[in-house]
Amino acid sequence: MAPRDPEAVEVRIKIGGPAGFGIKAAGQTLARLFSRAGYETFDLTEYPSLIKGGHNNYHLRISSEEIFSHVEPVDILVALDRDTVALHLDELTEGAAIIYDPNDFDIGEVAGVPDTACAVPVPLKEIVYEAGGIPIMRNVAALGAVLGHIGFPLDYLTRSIEQQFAHKAPEIAEQNVACASAGYEHARDHECAFPYDMQPRDRDGERILVDGNEAAGLAALAAGMGLYCAYPMTPASSLLHFFAKHAEKHDIVVKHTEDEIAAMNMVVGGAFGGTRSMCATSGGGFSLMVEAFGLAGVSESAVVVGLFTRPGPATGMPTWTEQSDLRFAIHASQGEFPRVVLAPGDREDAFHLTWQAFNLADVLQTPVIILGDTYLSDNRQSIPPFDTSRVEIDRGEIITEGEVEGYARYRVTDSGVSPRAIPGVKGAEQIVNSYEHDEHGYGAQGEDAGVRIAQNEKRMRKMDLARTLVPPPAYYGPDDADLSVLLFGSTKMPVREAAKWLEREDISINIMQVVTVWPFPAEEVSEFLGRARRTAIIEGNFTGQLQSLVREHCLTDVDHTLHRHDGRPFSPEQVRGFIKEVLG
Amino acid sequence: MPEVKEYTTPHKPTWCPGCGNFGMWEALKRALSQLDLDFNEFSVVWGIGCHGNGADFLRTQGFHALHGRSLPVASALSLTRPDLKVIVEMGDGDGYGLGMGHFIHSVRRNIDMTCIAHNNQIYGLTTGQASPTTEHLMRTVSTPGGVLEEPVNPLGLALAQGATFVARGFAGDIPHLTELYKQAIGHEGFALIDVFQPCVTWNKLNTFSWFRERVYNLEDEGHDPSDRRAAFELSLTTFHEMTCTPDECRVPIGVFYRDDEVPTYNEDATGAGDPGYHKATKPRDISDLIAAFG
Numbered sequence A: 001m002a003p004r005d006p007e008a009v010e011v012r013i014k015i016g017g018p019a020g021f022g023i024k025a026a027g028q029t030l031a032r033l034f035s036r037a038g039y040e041t042f043d044l045t046e047y048p049s050l051i052k053g054g055h056n057n058y059h060l061r062i063s064s065e066e067i068f069s070h071v072e073p074v075d076i077l078v079a080l081d082r083d084t085v086a087l088h089l090d091e092l093t094e095g096a097a098i099i100y101d102p103n104d105f106d107i108g109e110v111a112g113v114p115d116t117a118c119a120v121p122v123p124l125k126e127i128v129y130e131a132g133g134i135p136i137m138r139n140v141a142a143l144g145a146v147l148g149h150i151g152f153p154l155d156y157l158t159r160s161i162e163q164q165f166a167h168k169a170p171e172i173a174e175q176n177v178a179c180a181s182a183g184y185e186h187a188r189d190h191e192c193a194f195p196y197d198m199q200p201r202d203r204d205g206e207r208i209l210v211d212g213n214e215a216a217g218l219a220a221l222a223a224g225m226g227l228y229c230a231y232p233m234t235p236a237s238s239l240l241h242f243f244a245k246h247a248e249k250h251d252i253v254v255k256h257t258e259d260e261i262a263a264m265n266m267v268v269g270g271a272f273g274g275t276r277s278m279c280a281t282s283g284g285g286f287s288l289m290v291e292a293f294g295l296a297g298v299s300e301s302a303v304v305v306g307l308f309t310r311p312g313p314a315t316g317m318p319t320w321t322e323q324s325d326l327r328f329a330i331h332a333s334q335g336e337f338p339r340v341v342l343a344p345g346d347r348e349d350a351f352h353l354t355w356q357a358f359n360l361a362d363v364l365q366t367p368v369i370i371l372g373d374t375y376l377s378d379n380r381q382s383i384p385p386f387d388t389s390r391v392e393i394d395r396g397e398i399i400t401e402g403e404v405e406g407y408a409r410y411r412v413t414d415s416g417v418s419p420r421a422i423p424g425v426k427g428a429e430q431i432v433n434s435y436e437h438d439e440h441g442y443g444a445q446g447e448d449a450g451v452r453i454a455q456n457e458k459r460m461r462k463m464d465l466a467r468t469l470v471p472p473p474a475y476y477g478p479d480d481a482d483l484s485v486l487l488f489g490s491t492k493m494p495v496r497e498a499a500k501w502l503e504r505e506d507i508s509i510n511i512m513q514v515v516t517v518w519p520f521p522a523e524e525v526s527e528f529l530g531r532a533r534r535t536a537i538i539e540g541n542f543t544g545q546l547q548s549l550v551r552e553h554c555l556t557d558v559d560h561t562l563h564r565h566d567g568r569p570f571s572p573e574q575v576r577g578f579i580k581e582v583l584g
Numbered sequence B: 001m002p003e004v005k006e007y008t009t010p011h012k013p014t015w016c017p018g019c020g021n022f023g024m025w026e027a028l029k030r031a032l033s034q035l036d037l038d039f040n041e042f043s044v045v046w047g048i049g050c051h052g053n054g055a056d057f058l059r060t061q062g063f064h065a066l067h068g069r070s071l072p073v074a075s076a077l078s079l080t081r082p083d084l085k086v087i088v089e090m091g092d093g094d095g096y097g098l099g100m101g102h103f104i105h106s107v108r109r110n111i112d113m114t115c116i117a118h119n120n121q122i123y124g125l126t127t128g129q130a131s132p133t134t135e136h137l138m139r140t141v142s143t144p145g146g147v148l149e150e151p152v153n154p155l156g157l158a159l160a161q162g163a164t165f166v167a168r169g170f171a172g173d174i175p176h177l178t179e180l181y182k183q184a185i186g187h188e189g190f191a192l193i194d195v196f197q198p199c200v201t202w203n204k205l206n207t208f209s210w211f212r213e214r215v216y217n218l219e220d221e222g223h224d225p226s227d228r229r230a231a232f233e234l235s236l237t238t239f240h241e242m243t244c245t246p247d248e249c250r251v252p253i254g255v256f257y258r259d260d261e262v263p264t265y266n267e268d269a270t271g272a273g274d275p276g277y278h279k280a281t282k283p284r285d286i287s288d289l290i291a292a293f294g
Helices: A023-036 A082-087 A124-131 A135-150 A155-164 A170-188 A212-222 A237-250 A260-272 A283-298 A326-331 A347-364 A374-378 A449-469 A489-504 A522-530 A545-554 A572-582 B020-034 B051-056 B070-080 B092-098 B100-109 B154-160 B174-186 B208-212 B228-238 B276-280 B287-291
Strands: A010-019 A040-046 A053-063 A074-079 A092-100 A118-121 A208-210 A227-230 A253-256 A277-281 A303-309 A340-342 A368-373 A381-383 A430-433 A474-476 A483-487 A509-513 A516-518 A535-539 A560-563 B042-046 B061-064 B085-091 B113-119 B165-170 B190-196 B215-217 B251-258
Touching (some): A010 A023, A010 A082, A023 A040, A023 A135, A023 A208, A074 A135, A124 A135, A135 A155, A155 A170, A212 A237, A212 A303, A212 A368, A227 A260, A260 A277, A283 A303, A326 A368, A347 A368, A368 A374, A374 A489, A489 A535, A560 A572, B042 B070, B061 B070, B070 B085, B092 B100, B100 B113, B100 B190, B154 B165, B228 B251
Parallel strands (some): A227 A253, A483 A509, B042 B085, B165 B190
Antiparallel strands (some): B165 B251
16 A cells, blocks of 8 residues: 655545446546645546446545655545445555445445445435436535545535536536535534545645646647547547537637548648648557558658557557557558657646647658557646746748749758748649659659659658757656666656655655657667666566667666556556565 | 640650540649649649559649548648648549548538549559459459459449539540539539549550440530439449440430539638648647636
C-alpha cells in the first residue's frame, strides 16, 4: 500500500458498478467539487468495451498536496453492485468505508470483507424513488453519501448540481439536490467515523480539470488547426467529440470519415491547401493510415497525427493502456523519410507539445506524431490553467504572390526545406507528388538516379534540422541519485509520484523523460546514463522498445528494467517496489 | 483566357499511341480554357494508374495522390479551399477498386468537386489484369478463365447514393466530352463523369471501334436528366453479354442525371466557408474554453 504523505490530507474514492450507470460522470462531478474546494485531484477510469453491464470503475485521488499520478488504495468504495465489493476488497485501506444500497445485496454475505471495513448502507433506490427522480440519480445520492461520510459541506455538491442542470427544467435540479441531501444524511447516521479531517481549504491559484485528449485538443485549437479528420477509435474518439463540439465557434472543418485511410489522406489534402490539419487514432487505425503517412513524408506535407496507444495487436484491449507502439511510430511506412515523434508524459506536455507539433510540421514540411496512450488520453488531473502566452505560430518558409519567379516546389536547398507556395498563388504551378519527383514535383524525371538522390538527400537533411528544433529530454530529480530512470510518455506520472515517496525514505532517483522519441536524443541519453550510479528503464510494453533504442543509438544498456503489458498503467506503488528491490 | 495549349507542361505524354487518355486530356484542357480558369484557380488531384501519369502533362497546382485515394485528398481540399475548383482524375481500378469506399461516401456527401473516371475496363499500368469494370467472362492475365464477377456499375451506384450530377463520356468524342466537363465543373456538388477511354494495349474487347458502333447521345434521344428513375434504368446498360452486337448493347453517353437544388456538403459544414490557412495566422483565443474546464 502507498505510504500516506504525513503532511497531506489525502482521500481515495472508488465508484464501481455496471456500465451505463453514469459512473464516470458522477466521479467527475466529485473531482470538480474537490478541485473547487482547494484540493488536487487525479482520476483513473477503468471500463470494458461495452455499453451496458460489465464492470466500470472510477478512482479519484484527492490530496491537499501536489500529486503526479493515481494510486492503488481506496478509502471509500461506492459499490453500485455486489461485484464491486468483491473485485476491490484488496484495495481497501484500514477503516475504509463501503457505501452501498442494502436493497441491492447483503454485505454480510460478501466473502472477505475485512472486519475493519466500515459498512455504510444507504438506500439509494428508495431515496431516488422518494425524490421522484430517475434511476441514474442513484449516483447523486451516492455522492451525497460520500460527502456525508467525510463530513464535507454538502453545499459544494448542491451548487455543482444546480450549475450542471441550470439549463434544464427546475424540478430536475430539485430532485438531484433532494437525492444528494438524503444520501448525505444517511451516511452521517452510522457508527464508524471518517478518520481524516477534510474540509474546504485555500489554495494558491486556479485549477482546471483536463485529460490528455482535452489538453491536446485545446492546443490544436490554439495553434490554428483548420481541419480535423478521424474515425472513432478508443482512446482517440473523445478528441473527435471535442473538436466536433467546438467546430462551429472556432470555424474548423471536422470530419468523421469512412475509415482511417480517408482520414489520413484528407489531412494530407488539407495540408496541401495550406490548412493546419490533424488526425488522431489508436494503433489499429494508424495501421490503416500508414501508407498515407508515408505519402505525407514524400509529398512533404505538414500533418499532425495523434497516435494514442492501447494494447494490441489487432483489436487488442480497446479501453486499456500500453506503450507498445513506440517502434511502430518511428518506423511506420515503407521507404525512408524524416518524421518527428513527440511523447507527452502528462497533460501539460500534451498541451505544449501539440501546438509545437504544428510548428514543427510546418517548418519541416513533414509529418509529426503525438505518441500518447489511454492512461493519458482518458484521465483527468487538476492542473494550473495552460499558459497560452507561450503558444506561437510558425508556418515555416512560405512563398507568396509576387515571389514566385523560378518557383520549384521541391527546390533542393541546404536545409532540405523547400520554401512552398500554397496552391492559389499565381504562377506557382506545382505537382505535390506521391511518386519520387523532380524539383517541380513532376514524376517523369523522378526515376532518374541523380534526381532521386538529390530529392531523397534533401528530405533526409530535414532530420538534421529537426534535431535542432525538437524539444529536448526533460529531467526530474537531483543530479546525483541512487538510481537514474529513463522513460517516455505517461510512465512519467507514476514514476514522479514514486520518486516523491522514495525521497521521504531517503532514496533518491532522477528521471530522464525522452520527450522527443524521434529523432532519438542519443547524446543526451548517453550522457544521462553515463553519469548515473545505476540505471533503469521503465516502459509499458513486453519487448523493451525504449531499451532497444538505447542499445541501438547509444551502444549501451541499463542495469534494470520494469515492464508492464496487462493493460494497466504502472502504479507508483509498483514503481516504488521495483526501485527498492533493485537497490536492495 | 488561357489558350488550350497553355495547359500543357514541357513533359510529353507517355501514353500509348491511340490511348483514350489523349482524348480526355484534350477535352479537359479545352473545358478549362473555355471556362477561363487560370492555373491558380483550379487544382487537379490524380490517383495512380495510366491516367495518373497525366499529372505530369497538365499545367496546374495539383496533387498526385496514392492509388485509390485521390477522393479523400480532394475532399479535404474542397472543404478547406472554397476559392479553388477541385477536379479529381481517377482510374477504374484506382477509383472503383481500392477507392470504392471513398467513392460511395464522396457521392453521398455531395462534396463540391468534379470526379472524372478514366474507365478503360482494365489495369493498364500494371499490364493487363482485370479491373472492377472489366466485362463479365473476359479473359485477362489475372483471370485466364474469364472474370467471374459482374462489373461495377458506377453510375448506378452513384445514383443510388443520391449523386447530384451523373454523366458518361467517351474519349472518342472530344467535343461532347468537353461540354460534359464544362457542365460538371459548373455544377455545385459532386459531379461524376465516367468516361470510356479504350486501352489500346490491353483491352482487345472494348476498343474504339467497339464503342463507336454502340455509343449514342442521350440528348439526341430526348432523355430528361431530371428523371432519376430513367437515369437509373439507363445505368443498367452497364451489364450486357460480352459478345453482344451493337444493336443489343447500346452505350448511352451524356448527362444521365442532374439536380442543382441539393445543398453541397461544403455549404453546411462548419469551417468550410473560408480558406483554412487564414485560421493559422495568429494563435486562436481559447481562454473561454480553458476557463470552462475550471
